[in-house]
Amino acid sequence: xxxxxxxxxxxxxxxxxxxxxxxxxxxxxxxxxxxxxxxxxxxxxxxxxxxxxxxxxxxxxxxxxxxxxxxxxxxxxxxxxxxxxxxxxxxxxxxxxxxxxxxxxxxxxxxxxxxxxxxxxxxxxxxxxxxxxxxxxxxxxxxxxxxxxxxxxxxxxxxxxxxxxxxxxxxxxxxxxxxxxxxxxxxxxxxxxxxxxxxxxxxxxxxxxxxxxxxxxxxxxxxxxxxxxxxxxxxxxxxxxxxxxxxxxxxxxxxx
Amino acid sequence: xxxxxxxxxxxxxxxxxxxxxxxxxxxxxxxxxxxxxxxxxxxxxxxxxxxxxxxxxxxxxxxxxxxxxxxxxxxxxxxxxxxxxxxxxxxxxxxxxxxxxxxxxxxxxxxxxxxxxxxxxxxxxxxxxxxxxxxxxxxxxxxxxxxxxxxxxxxxxxxxxxxxxxxxxxxxxxxxxxxxxxxxxxxxxxxxxxxxxxxxxxxxxxxxxxxxxxxxxxxxxxxxxxxxxxxxxxxxxxxxxxxxxxxxxxxxxxxxxxxxxxxxxxxxxxxxxxxxxxxxxxxxxxxxxxxxxxxxxxxxxxxxxxxxxx
Numbered sequence: 001x002x003x004x005x006x007x008x009x010x011x012x013x014x015x016x017x018x019x020x021x022x023x024x025x026x027x028x029x030x031x032x033x034x035x036x037x038x039x040x041x042x043x044x045x046x047x048x049x050x051x052x053x054x055x056x057x058x059x060x061x062x063x064x065x066x067x068x069x070x071x072x073x074x075x076x077x078x079x080x081x082x083x084x085x086x087x088x089x090x091x092x093x094x095x096x097x098x099x100x101x102x103x104x105x106x107x108x109x110x111x112x113x114x115x116x117x118x119x120x121x122x123x124x125x126x127x128x129x130x131x132x133x134x135x136x137x138x139x140x141x142x143x144x145x146x147x148x149x150x151x152x153x154x155x156x157x158x159x160x161x162x163x164x165x166x167x168x169x170x171x172x173x174x175x176x177x178x179x180x181x182x183x184x185x186x187x188x189x190x191x192x193x194x195x196x197x198x199x200x201x202x203x204x205x206x207x208x209x210x211x212x213x214x215x216x217x218x219x220x221x222x223x224x225x226x227x228x229x230x231x232x233x234x235x236x237x238x239x240x241x242x243x244x245x246x247x248x249x250x251x252x253x254x255x256x
Numbered sequence: 257x258x259x260x261x262x263x264x265x266x267x268x269x270x271x272x273x274x275x276x277x278x279x280x281x282x283x284x285x286x287x288x289x290x291x292x293x294x295x296x297x298x299x300x301x302x303x304x305x306x307x308x309x310x311x312x313x314x315x316x317x318x319x320x321x322x323x324x325x326x327x328x329x330x331x332x333x334x335x336x337x338x339x340x341x342x343x344x345x346x347x348x349x350x351x352x353x354x355x356x357x358x359x360x361x362x363x364x365x366x367x368x369x370x371x372x373x374x375x376x377x378x379x380x381x382x383x384x385x386x387x388x389x390x391x392x393x394x395x396x397x398x399x400x401x402x403x404x405x406x407x408x409x410x411x412x413x414x415x416x417x418x419x420x421x422x423x424x425x426x427x428x429x430x431x432x433x434x435x436x437x438x439x440x441x442x443x444x445x446x447x448x449x450x451x452x453x454x455x456x457x458x459x460x461x462x463x464x465x466x467x468x469x470x471x472x473x474x475x476x477x478x479x480x481x482x483x484x485x486x487x488x489x490x491x492x493x494x495x496x497x498x499x500x501x502x503x504x505x506x507x508x509x510x511x512x513x514x515x516x517x518x519x520x521x522x523x524x525x526x527x528x529x530x531x532x533x534x535x536x537x538x539x540x541x542x543x544x545x546x547x548x549x550x551x552x553x554x555x556x557x558x559x560x561x562x563x564x565x566x
Contacts, residue, residue, distance in 0.1 A: 005330070011360025015349075022348065090344030094403070097308040097338045098361045099330040255312050256270060 008100040012108025013115075016082050020116050027116060028123065031070050035124045038066055039131040042188060053190050054221040059132040064215040065187030066128065071121040071146065072153045072182055072207070076174050079113035079157030084164050087254075096255060102248030106158065113154035114147075121146055134218060141226075142217035148233045149210055155240035162253050181207045186215075191223040206232055259283035260321055260335075260411060260442050261307065267315030268302050268466075276302035278466040279316065284411075284444055289437055290471075291457035292446045293556055299466040300446035301341060304413050308338045320411065334362060337404030341415040341446075343396045347389035351380055351399055354388060355406045362407035374405050377435065394425040401432065412436060414445040418452060430456050450556055462556060464563045478549065479521060485548050486517040486528060491541035498538040504531050521549075 020027050043059035050058040086092040095105060128134060136142050157174075164170040185207030191199055202208055203224075213229025216222035222229070247254065261284035268277040276299045284290055294300050305311040307318050309329060318325045320332040345354065355371055375381040378398040383391060388399060397417070404412060414433070418426040433443055433456050447453055453460050454474070461471040470477070493512035504527065507516045519526045535542065 005363040007363045007365065008361045011357050014360075015357050018353070019348075086346075089346070090340070090342055091346055093310055093338065093340050093344060094358060094361065096310045097333060097336065099333040099363060100361065101330075251312050255310060 005100050005104050008098060009104045009107045009111070012095075012100075012105065013112045016078075016109060016112030017115065019082075020078075020112070027120070031074065031120045032123055032127050035066055035070065035127050036131075038062070039128065043131055053193070054219075056219045056221065057132065060134045060219070061190075061215075062188050063125070063128045063132065063134050064218050065185075065211050067121050067124050067146070068149060068185075068207075068211050068214055069182045069187050070124055071117045071149055072178060073174060074120050075113055075117035075150050075153035076157035076160065076178060078116050079110055079154040080161035080164065080170055080174075082109045082113055083158055083161035084170050087161070088167075092254070102245060105248070106155070106244055110151065110154040110158050113157060114150040117150045117154065118146065121150070136218050137220045138217040142214065145210065145214040145217055145229070145233065148237060149214070152233060152237040152240055155237070155244060159240060159243050159247070162247055165253075181205050182211075186211050186223055190221075206236060209233070258286055260286040261444075262319045263303075263307065263316070264318070265316035266303070266306060266313055266318060268299075268306055268311060269314045276466050277306070277313075280463075280466070280468055281316075282461065282468055282471060284442060285459075286410075286442055287437070287440055288458045289433060289443045289445070289456055290459050290461060291453035291474075292444065292461045292463055293448065293450065293453050294446070294463035295448060295560060298463045300463055301415055302466075303463070304338070304415050304444070304446060308336055308413060309333055310338075334407070335410045337407065337409035337412045339397075339400045339404045339412070339414045339417060341419060343393065343400065345388045345396055345399060347387070349388055350385055351375070351388060351391070351402075352384040354399060355402045358403040359406035364407045370408065371406065374402050378402050378432065394421060394428075397421065397425075397429075398432075405436075409441070411442045411444070414443065416446055416448075418447070418449065426452070462559050464560050467563075469559050469563055477555065483549075483554075484519055484521050484526075486519065486531075487546050487548070488515040488517065488535070488542055489544040490514060491543045494540065498540070500538045501531075501534055504534065506531075 039059065042062055047058035047062075052058065053061045083092075086095065160170065160173050164172075184202065185205050186202070191202055191208060191212075194202060209224055209229045209232035212223040213226055213233070216226050216229070246252070261282075263280055263282040263284075266277050266280040267275075269275045280299070280303060292300050292303070302311060306313050307320070307325060309325060313326075318332075320335055323329075323332040323335075325332045349357075352371065352375070355375065356366070359367070359371065372381065375384055378401055380395065380398055380402055383395060388396060391399065401414075401417075417433075418429050421429065430452070433445070437443060445452075445457075457474050459471060460474050460477055462469040490513060494508070495512055497506060497508055497515075505518050507518075508514075509516055517528075517531055519528065
């Protein structure tokens with residue numbers, strides 16, 4: 001790792017984080033408010049009429065799903081915007097003419113987006129703890145899932161940002177693919193509550209594995225075996241890394 | 257002077273089939289100011305972008321101080337600073353942070369003294385804490401230069417540095433270029449203002465339709481291809497040329513107040529002596545004479561027209 005241009009990585013990372021701090025209100029307050037709304041609606045209003053799910057109160061049950069929902073969408077939007085905006089305004093020229101390789105660019109952009117989403121995820125967990133009694137049975141596993149999700153979805157967002165040729169496309173994938181997958185991925189319910197056909201279909205939703213594994217870290221209950229959760233996130237991370245490597249090798253959408 | 261950048265048979269065909277560069281070969285000498293002159297769409301920006309790493313060549317190679325721009329891109333790019341044609345800056349960033357970012361991106365350790373020197377040199381020091389969106393167009397362009405100089409490059413590429421810039425700013429830019437040259441920076445600039453090449457370049461390359469038509473020392477170019485004109489102001493206006501002068505290439509202008517004699521400086525004889533004696537023989541009294549050399553513009557237009565006709 002001696003050969004890496006660490007100063008270049010740090011420059012990109014600092015630059016990206018400075019935008020986060022510049023728009024702290026947006027970055028920080030809006031997820032807190034939206035999460036609080038979820039707790040008021042699903043936790044207190046509706047949740048009080050729902051029985052415990054697999055031995056966990058409904059309010060507490062949805063915490064891991066909510067954290068995942070926010071972390072995934074934040075990681076994607078931060079990373080995709082982070083690389084799309086320089087493309088849009090043209091400042092990408094500097095990145096492409098600098099002595100940095102794809103790994104350094106990814107470390108800078110994805111590292112910053114992952115940091116932001118990790119930060120927001122933590123804020124949500126703290127906010128949630130004000131509303132419900134929650135426990136974390138496996139803190140290390142919880143941290144691992146959180147980190148892996150932040151990093152892999154930031155990578156995914158980075159790819160979207162490079163792929164997108166306009167602002168509509170930038171919103172398209174998160175809106176049409178990610179949000180439905182997350183909502184149908186067991187954020188607010190246990191898979192076992194679904195009819196058998198839907199249970200089977202749901203198994204093709206990769207987000208199910210992530211939420212299940214993350215929830216297991218909290219309460220020890222899971223929809224799928226924890227190993228398959230780890231495999232799923234590992235596979236997703238690997239696919240994204242491969243895609244980014246190919247993008248920089250071929251110059252796709254970056255270097256004509 | 258040794259070459260610091262060697263471009264060898266460089267080819268670029270874009271995905272849509274447009275051939276922007278057709279076998280460009282060019283040696284850029286260390287410490288020189290080279291102006292690449294060409295009409296819009298000639299391939300100037302593609303050439304610069306390829307050398308700097310923004311565009312992938314489809315053939316040929318470029319070496320920067322011996323480093324191949326593809327296989328040894330880190331060393332090659334570390335030597336180069338690029339000032340793009342368009343003003344592309346993050347609007348919310350502060351000037352000084354933007355310049356610090358550029359230095360860091362190139363892997364250089366923090367050096368506030370260098371950043372201050374660069375910003376002062378470009379008259380931006382007072383604006384260092386301003387957001388970029390608060391600056392005027394001319395200042396933004398100087399921020400781009402400051403960013404390109406932040407990592408102390410030995411070679412600076414300026415793509416159309418004065419496009420759409422008013423006369424005063426253009427002169428300021430020329431002074432900046434002269435100052436950088438004094439610091440030992442090799443400068444390559446593209447322009448379609450001949451005046452600019454004439455004012456600041458050591459050598460001029462003419463590029464058209466993806467080909468380098470010629471690269472030559474500016475003075476040699478102007479001497480070699482230059483035609484000179486002698487303007488002869490007459491004491492008394494004449495209505496037509498006297499018969500004895502018909503063998504000279506003369507033109508009567510300003511309602512008979514002056515004569516224009518066109519001659520070639522590269523010829524064995526300019527014919528001026530004979531002309532003058534013939535004039536006095538014809539009884540024409542001179543009030544004043546002056547010579548003027550054809551500008552690069554005329555040379556350039558001539559070259560491009562030849563190329564188009566070919």
